[in-house]
Amino acid sequence: xxxxxxxxxxxxxxxxxxxxxxxxxTAVRRNHGFTLILTLAGLAxxxxxxxxxxxxxxRQVTSLLLIDDYSLFYFGLLIAxxxxxxxxxxxxxxxxxxxxxxxxxxxxIATLGGAVLVASSHFASFFLGLEMLxxxxxxxxxxxxxxxxxxxxxxxxxxxxATSAAILLFGMALIYADLGTMNFxxxxxxxxxxxxxDTLLLCGVVLIITGIGFKLAVFPFHLWTPDVYEGxxxxxxxFVATVSKGAMFALLLRYFYRSGADANRQLLLVFTIIxxxxxxxxxxxxLLQDNVKRVLAYSSIAHMxxxxxxxxxxxxxxxxxxxxxxxxxxxxxxxxxxxVSVLSGGDAEAEHIADYQGLFWRRPALxxxxxxxxxxxxxxxxxxxxxxxxxxxxxxxxxxxxxxxxILVVTSVIGLYYYLRIVAVMYFTPEQEPVxxxxxxxxxxxxxxxTLAILLLWVGTYPxxxxxxxxxxxxx
Amino acid sequence: xxxxxxxxxxxxxxxVAWATARWSTQAARWVALAATLADFFITLVLWARYYGQLxxxxxxxxxxxxxxxxxxxxxxxxxxxxxxxxxxxxxxTFFLGIVSVLVSWKEIQDRVGFFHLNLLWVLxxxxxxxxxxxxFLFYFAWEVMLVPMYFLIAxxxxxxxxxxxxxxxxxxxxxxxxxxxxxxxxxxxxxAATGIYTFEYExxxxxxxxxxxxxxxMLGFFIAFAVKLPVVPVHTWLPDAHTEAPTAGSVILAGxxxxxxxxxxxxxxxxxxxxxxxxxxxxxxxxxxxxILYGGMLALxxxxxxxxxxxxxxSHLGFVLLGIFAWNELALQGAVxxxxxxxxxxxxxxxxxxxxxxxMHTRQLDRMSGLWNTMPRLSGAALLFALGSLGLPGLGDxxxxxxxLMGTYRVSPLLTILATIGVLVATFYALRLVxxxxxxxxxxxxxLPDLGKRETAIxxxxxxALLWLGLYPLPVMNxxxxxxxxxxxxxxxxxxxxxx
Numbered sequence: 001x002x003x004x005x006x007x008x009x010x011x012x013x014x015x016x017x018x019x020x021x022x023x024x025x026t027a028v029r030r031n032h033g034f035t036l037i038l039t040l041a042g043l044a045x046x047x048x049x050x051x052x053x054x055x056x057x058x059r060q061v062t063s064l065l066l067i068d069d070y071s072l073f074y075f076g077l078l079i080a081x082x083x084x085x086x087x088x089x090x091x092x093x094x095x096x097x098x099x100x101x102x103x104x105x106x107x108x109i110a111t112l113g114g115a116v117l118v119a120s121s122h123f124a125s126f127f128l129g130l131e132m133l134x135x136x137x138x139x140x141x142x143x144x145x146x147x148x149x150x151x152x153x154x155x156x157x158x159x160x161x162a163t164s165a166a167i168l169l170f171g172m173a174l175i176y177a178d179l180g181t182m183n184f185x186x187x188x189x190x191x192x193x194x195x196x197x198d199t200l201l202l203c204g205v206v207l208i209i210t211g212i213g214f215k216l217a218v219f220p221f222h223l224w225t226p227d228v229y230e231g232x233x234x235x236x237x238x239f240v241a242t243v244s245k246g247a248m249f250a251l252l253l254r255y256f257y258r259s260g261a262d263a264n265r266q267l268l269l270v271f272t273i274i275x276x277x278x279x280x281x282x283x284x285x286x287l288l289q290d291n292v293k294r295v296l297a298y299s300s301i302a303h304m305x306x307x308x309x310x311x312x313x314x315x316x317x318x319x320x321x322x323x324x325x326x327x328x329x330x331x332x333x334x335x336x337x338x339x340v341s342v343l344s345g346g347d348a349e350a351e352h353i354a355d356y357q358g359l360f361w362r363r364p365a366l367x368x369x370x371x372x373x374x375x376x377x378x379x380x381x382x383x384x385x386x387x388x389x390x391x392x393x394x395x396x397x398x399x400x401x402x403x404x405x406x407i408l409v410v411t412s413v414i415g416l417y418y419y420l421r422i423v424a425v426m427y428f429t430p431e432q433e434p435v436x437x438x439x440x441x442x443x444x445x446x447x448x449x450x451t452l453a454i455l456l457l458w459v460g461t462y463p464x465x466x467x468x469x470x471x472x473x474x475x476x
Numbered sequence: 477x478x479x480x481x482x483x484x485x486x487x488x489x490x491x492v493a494w495a496t497a498r499w500s501t502q503a504a505r506w507v508a509l510a511a512t513l514a515d516f517f518i519t520l521v522l523w524a525r526y527y528g529q530l531x532x533x534x535x536x537x538x539x540x541x542x543x544x545x546x547x548x549x550x551x552x553x554x555x556x557x558x559x560x561x562x563x564x565x566x567x568x569t570f571f572l573g574i575v576s577v578l579v580s581w582k583e584i585q586d587r588v589g590f591f592h593l594n595l596l597w598v599l600x601x602x603x604x605x606x607x608x609x610x611x612f613l614f615y616f617a618w619e620v621m622l623v624p625m626y627f628l629i630a631x632x633x634x635x636x637x638x639x640x641x642x643x644x645x646x647x648x649x650x651x652x653x654x655x656x657x658x659x660x661x662x663x664x665x666x667x668a669a670t671g672i673y674t675f676e677y678e679x680x681x682x683x684x685x686x687x688x689x690x691x692x693x694m695l696g697f698f699i700a701f702a703v704k705l706p707v708v709p710v711h712t713w714l715p716d717a718h719t720e721a722p723t724a725g726s727v728i729l730a731g732x733x734x735x736x737x738x739x740x741x742x743x744x745x746x747x748x749x750x751x752x753x754x755x756x757x758x759x760x761x762x763x764x765x766x767x768i769l770y771g772g773m774l775a776l777x778x779x780x781x782x783x784x785x786x787x788x789x790x791s792h793l794g795f796v797l798l799g800i801f802a803w804n805e806l807a808l809q810g811a812v813x814x815x816x817x818x819x820x821x822x823x824x825x826x827x828x829x830x831x832x833x834x835x836m837h838t839r840q841l842d843r844m845s846g847l848w849n850t851m852p853r854l855s856g857a858a859l860l861f862a863l864g865s866l867g868l869p870g871l872g873d874x875x876x877x878x879x880x881l882m883g884t885y886r887v888s889p890l891l892t893i894l895a896t897i898g899v900l901v902a903t904f905y906a907l908r909l910v911x912x913x914x915x916x917x918x919x920x921x922x923x924l925p926d927l928g929k930r931e932t933a934i935x936x937x938x939x940x941a942l943l944w945l946g947l948y949p950l951p952v953m954n955x956x957x958x959x960x961x962x963x964x965x966x967x968x969x970x971x972x973x974x975x976x
Binding site: 361375380381382386390393394397398402405406409410412413416417420421424427428429462463464467468471 | 546547548549550586587615616619620622623626627630631638641642645646649650653654656657660661663664
């Protein structure tokens with residue numbers, strides 16, 4: 001490792017350094033506001049370092065990490081999402097009288113883990129990144145130790161994530177036994193080279209897909225999602241839904257698309273089944289929920305299914321569609337959980353659909369933001385979600401994947417139904433004024449939500465800058 | 477540029493109305509009225525200016541157009557264009573827009589600002605649909621207009637508004653997505669044939685397609701437009717939505733949203749997929765006749781004023797579908813005239829239903845009787861529009877339906893005869909409506925105010941317009957004729973050639 005390597009790794013180094021710095025600062029003196037500022041400054045610095053690192057790409061740093069345009073793009077996405085989550089966390093935990101500062105350390109480490117996942121090119125770095133992300137999340141999910149649900153969610157997540165990590169490791173071991181390498185590109189090459197008769201390799205890959213599927217919460221590995229989303233503090237749930245899933249999807253996309261492993265028919269079949277099951281299962285189960293966080297959990301399962309449709313398209317078009325959709329999904333999910341988070345108070349989460357009754361007439365701006373976010377999840381024009389869905393359908397159509405697209409279309413209409421249910425409640429005039437959980441909306445939370453809403457509409461109506469950026473990541 | 481203004485005025489005025497309603501609801505209403513009037517006036521000026529040169533237009537085939545690059549990497553343009561057909565339809569849009577604002581003047585008392593925001597934005601969306609000739613932009617506008625319409629029904633609607641609004645949204649959304657798939661299929665097929673990625677309508681015309689591909693794509697478009705039109709098996713959202721919507725919502729639904737479906741069939745389905753449309757014509761025309769008869773029969777059985785009028789729409793729009801798939805000069809002219817006349821006469825009937833509901837707080841025909849004694853002017857107007865609906869010569873609907881029947885007769889005498897029975901059914905339901913509501917003794921001893929100044933100002937222009945269409949439709953026909961000729965030129969062989 002030399003100086004150039006260090007420059008390439010600068011975003012990761014800054015993230016790690018910030019985590020240490022926040023820890024030291026907390027040791028000296030606890031101050032929530034200062035911790036936030038330090039965290040935000042660190043994240044902003046890491047974001048800025050992406051441009052410095054950009055001068056060195058593409059660069060393989062040891063055999064573990066590959067820093068290229070692709071990694072840098074996803075670094076930016078993950079760091080920006082963490083930035084938003086950090087502010088939402090501040091707003092949320094201000095209402096709670098506990099030690100709040102450690103949360104930001106965990107947040108930074110988890111972001112670092114996500115970034116390592118995105119850049120990893122080796123099983124070792126893959127596993128390291130995954131564990132950094134997961135272990136921080138166990139603690140973040142149960143960060144409200146006095147409440148029952150967060151603890152339950154944390155333990156559930158811990159047990160299931162540990163199990164899936166074990167399965168993942170076993171898969172890696174099988175592949176190592178078979179090929180004698182832990183390097184992704186060689187594994188992917190072996191897969192793509194048509195050695196589909198290689199049972200050991202296929203077993204290993206399927207076990208790894210199980211581990212990945214757990215993190216992505218696709219059907220049938222989704223069982224933890226609704227409970228964890230419901231139990232976790234709203235901003236942490238936003239983090240689980242965006243950074244944790246996004247990083248994993250980026251990893252999946254890189255190795256199954258870029259290396260030609262998408263030529264392997266058995267694997268395509270596995271992903272097709274997962275995609276269909278996720279779209280149908282996620283959307284149908286969301287219909288039965290009365291809890292907004294659970295609705296968002298099931299809808300995120302469905303959205304992973306949509307992403308897999310684009311993923312299955314393969315090629316330039318599919319990869320670009322996945323990336324665009326992920327950006328749209330990040331903005332939308334952060335916004336939706338942000339509204340839940342801002343509305344939640346010190347005593348309870350604003351998670352029941354009844355808490356939103358007539359919200360528009362009391363808090364027009366907030367309800368407006370939530371409406372836009374829900375419409376984006378449903379894929380209605382003027383929002384980023386619409387163009388994302390358009391891109392996915394276009395990708396599917398370009399490879400004549402008609403069956404998958406039809407399922408996507410039908411299930412997304414089912415999805416529209418439960419989003420509209422929440423929207424309808426917000427515009428409904430209640431007989432009596434319901435009790436507000438959060439009496440006051442902080443300026444900080446408002447600014448984040450406003451920014452997200454503007455971003456959403458901007459990407460939804462004028463996507464060219466984003467599309468051009470994605471083009472440079474996946475040059476044709 | 478003028479086309480941008482048409483849409484921008486509505487969008488901005490919507491926001492202004494929303495903002496001003498905090499201080500004065502009256503001001504919000506005036507803002508909305510001014511915006512719709514301004515747009516109407518602009519289209520009138522355009523019409524007057526280009527009326528003489530419609531067959532030799534300055535900008536290719538268009539009176540006016542705006543063409544901006546929007547998302548170049550997909551070949552998507554922000555391309556609006558106006559020709560005679562869209563001119564008439566946006567004129568109808570703004571006309572009914574004015575009516576909608578006026579009719580809500582007293583009816584809508586809460587959330588006035590937000591109401592006008594939605595009202596103006598749905599009009600903007602509809603204008604976009606009629607003007608867009610980039611298929612992506614068309615789909616965009618098509619979907620965007622759903623959201624404000626959903627709010628209009630869901631917030632200001634009647635008893636079962638939640639159910640009706642969600643049903644409306646889901647039906648249109650599903651069918652719209654099928655159209656999106658078809659649009660994308662066409663987009664990629666065009667690229668495969670020419671190497672160019674484009675959503676431009678005029679470039680996509682004549683894209684070589686395999687007959688299976690064309691068939692499925694045509695169906696994708698057809699389903700989207702059939703749901704809006706509505707065609708019988710997929711019409712069930714319509715009576716609910718029309719009945720539960722506030723008066724302005726019903727006027728816009730019946731007068732305009734249904735027309736977007738007809739417009740789509742006319743502008744896109746047949747010209748883009750002439751061969752597939754040719755094969756599909758027998759089915760489409762049969763569905764049309766079923767719609768005419770079934771809608772009429774159901775209208776006969778209704779006891780709710782608005783529901784009755786809603787079902788008559790199913791019947792009338794059946795004539796439009798019939799005319800479009802008959803695809804000859806007479807039938808097409810008839811279809812377009814029916815679109816406009818139906819917009820006015822049915823819109824007016826919904827206005828009357830709204831006025832009655834405001835006064836009587838009921839839409840049930842059982843609760844009405846002998847209203848002529850207490851409200852002679854309102855009842856007279858209702859009679860006139862009901863006569864329009866049954867196709868009395870001298871009123872707009874007659875001209876349209878007559879032309880459709882004449883045109884269809886050349887293609888299929890059998891279907892024409894069946895459709896004519898539909899006209900007969902219309903006589904029954906229209907006269908029944910008038911008899912039950914307005915004639916007879918005043919059983920419930922209603923004592924109600926007759927039409928006020930504002931209400932007369934709404935209905936009088938509608939009466940004039942309907943009479944004008946019925947008695948002297950020539951200027952209107954001259955306006956859309958060149959467009960129809962052009963559309964027919966895209967289709968090399970006759971679309972409908974049924975066995976006689």
